[in-house]
Amino acid sequence: MNFRERLREQIDYCGFLDKEVASMAGISKRTIDSYVGAESCMPSAEIAVRIAKVLGVTVEYLVTGEKESLNSKEPVSLLPSEPKTRSLLLHFSNLSEHDKDLLISFAETMEKSKR
Numbered sequence: 001m002n003f004r005e006r007l008r009e010q011i012d013y014c015g016f017l018d019k020e021v022a023s024m025a026g027i028s029k030r031t032i033d034s035y036v037g038a039e040s041c042m043p044s045a046e047i048a049v050r051i052a053k054v055l056g057v058t059v060e061y062l063v064t065g066e067k068e069s070l071n072s073k074e075p076v077s078l079l080p081s082e083p084k085t086r087s088l089l090l091h092f093s094n095l096s097e098h099d100k101d102l103l104i105s106f107a108e109t110m111e112k113s114k115r
Contacts, residue, residue, distance in 0.1 A: 004040035006062050010055045011036070024090055025050040054090060 001009075011021055022032040027047060034041055035051075043051065045059070052059045061067060092100060 001065055003042060003063055004036055006065055007051070007055075008036045010057055010062065014055055016055075021051065021054055024054040024094065027051075053093070056090075 011018060014021075018032045018036065019029045022029045025032070025047065027050070031043075031047070032051075035043055042048075048059045048062065052062055055062075058067070092103065095103070
């Protein structure tokens with residue numbers, strides 16, 4: 001399996017559309033298409049890091065298929081498997097520290113109101 005195939009597999013595993021990955025990674029849909037298309041190319045290191053972060057994996061996994069220091073070739077995700085939780089965490093990671101604090105406070109208030 002090569003980079004293109006692992007990238008496609010991980011996008012599908014995460015339940016994302018290509019355009020969602022592109023948006024969260026700060027690249028165009030056309031760019032992500034160039035990485036997963038039949039005549040794929042390799043992204044720059046900077047873009048590979050951003051894509052890996054969105055997908056919750058390491059760049060090493062996308063390039064080699066191996067987990068860091070575990071030598072496993074199974075798909076790996078550093079994110080929860082539940083799609084809504086995974087999506088929330090990915091969006092949360094792109095917020096400013098101030099906005100993160102606001103959301104945490106809001107979530108704590110919502111949790112307390114359920115008790």
